Amino acid sequence: EPKIRIGIAGYGNLGKGVEFAISQQPDMELAGIFTRRDPDSVHPVGDRVSVYPLANVEDYTEEVDVMILCGGSRADLPEQGPALAKLFTTVDSFDTHAKIPEYFDALEEAAKPAGTTALLSVGWDPGLFSLNRLYGETVLADGVTYTFWGKGLSQGHSDAVRRIEGVKNAVQYTIPSDEAISKVRAGEQPELSTREKHVRECYVVLKEGADAAAVEETIVTMPDYFADYDTTVSFISEDEMQQNHSSMPHGGFVIRSGKTGNGTNQVMEYSLTLDSNPEFTSSVLTAYARAAHRLNKSGQHGAKTVFDVPPGLLSPKSPAQLRKELL
Numbered sequence: 001e002p003k004i005r006i007g008i009a010g011y012g013n014l015g016k017g018v019e020f021a022i023s024q025q026p027d028m029e030l031a032g033i034f035t036r037r038d039p040d041s042v043h044p045v046g047d048r049v050s051v052y053p054l055a056n057v058e059d060y061t062e063e064v065d066v067m068i069l070c071g072g073s074r075a076d077l078p079e080q081g082p083a084l085a086k087l088f089t090t091v092d093s094f095d096t097h098a099k100i101p102e103y104f105d106a107l108e109e110a111a112k113p114a115g116t117t118a119l120l121s122v123g124w125d126p127g128l129f130s131l132n133r134l135y136g137e138t139v140l141a142d143g144v145t146y147t148f149w150g151k152g153l154s155q156g157h158s159d160a161v162r163r164i165e166g167v168k169n170a171v172q173y174t175i176p177s178d179e180a181i182s183k184v185r186a187g188e189q190p191e192l193s194t195r196e197k198h199v200r201e202c203y204v205v206l207k208e209g210a211d212a213a214a215v216e217e218t219i220v221t222m223p224d225y226f227a228d229y230d231t232t233v234s235f236i237s238e239d240e241m242q243q244n245h246s247s248m249p250h251g252g253f254v255i256r257s258g259k260t261g262n263g264t265n266q267v268m269e270y271s272l273t274l275d276s277n278p279e280f281t282s283s284v285l286t287a288y289a290r291a292a293h294r295l296n297k298s299g300q301h302g303a304k305t306v307f308d309v310p311p312g313l314l315s316p317k318s319p320a321q322l323r324k325e326l327l
């Protein structure tokens, strides 16, 4: 079996994580990195990795089996996703939850006629948490589901703030409400609004001469990202950013508490504790790249989500080997 040739579109936290993840896969090789910046300004981990201008990506359709899209969900993927799905089988981590249906349609429109396969919203949320919410609500039909994130750094929210005019650098931490979590764990099945479950803390380095009040207002009112949350914004120096906010831990859990029989209590839980959000997310993207390649080869074209991917396709092991490992 020839190795699956992976391309990376966009070299940031995720792009670097995918480069690491590929090196852990026996059946994959990195065909190249594609960036909108000057390729000479981008320094991969591996010293023999080719870096190309994204503008020339059409020249590489014969060299790449699966392109993993590592751009930002708010400003990059809405344009890059459909454009690249016309050329390649793709996997991305699109996470602007409210816009997933319209993004799905745009990818379907691009991939179907092109005979490519576009796996969208792969990661942990959306992604593995989505799967576990589905398992919970289908297995425990009578019940309630809760998702809590953090305390940790949300890459989607951090990226969204970094794109605001006047912002030089930014990170966003998501903090869950301990009170809400304890009510859920006590089995109280509370009704919780978005605002009652998490608060968001942003740390921002401004560009020279930027208007702090205008940046703060843009953040706290940002639809789909901050408008529904209590959000604080602190302005710090680049030194403070480098000293205090260089690691990207995160995590969280999905919990389904329900009843079976004559009111028997049952609880399902899936949790993550991540020292590196991007490296974990990149590992999910890379496993799903294997599945995307197989789906495409079997004629499954168009847009797909994690709900459409049989789990066995993620594994480098044969179906026969997996069957031996069911228990």
Ligand SMILES: NC(=O)C1=CN([C@@H]2O[C@H](COP(=O)(O)OP(=O)(O)OC[C@H]3O[C@@H](n4cnc5c(N)ncnc54)[C@H](OP(=O)(O)O)[C@@H]3O)[C@@H](O)[C@H]2O)C=CC1
Pocket (backbone or CB within 6 Å): 009, 010, 011, 012, 013, 014, 015, 034, 035, 036, 037, 054, 070, 071, 072, 073, 074, 076, 093, 094, 095, 096, 121, 122, 123, 124, 125, 126, 127, 155, 156, 157, 159, 160, 162, 277, 278, 281
């Ligand atoms: N579904 C999920 O569970 C998760 C989803 N995500 C998603 O992943 C997205 C990407 O996150 P992340 O990798 O942290 O984003 P980054 O900000 O690190 O990178 C986004 C893009 O910005 C460009 N870039 C990166 N570094 C620089 C730089 N120093 N100067 C200029 N441009 C730069 C790159 O494009 P180029 O190389 O072309 O310049 C890159 O593709 C997030 O927006 C989020 O939506 C993240 C985590 C989990």
Ligand SMILES: N[C@@H](C[C@H]1CC(C(=O)O)=NO1)C(=O)O
Pocket (backbone or CB within 6 Å): 095, 123, 124, 125, 126, 149, 150, 152, 153, 154, 155, 156, 157, 173, 174, 250, 277
């Ligand atoms: N997509 C998130 C992954 C999780 C984290 C999160 C949040 O903190 O709001 N929501 O979903 C990310 O970009 O890190």
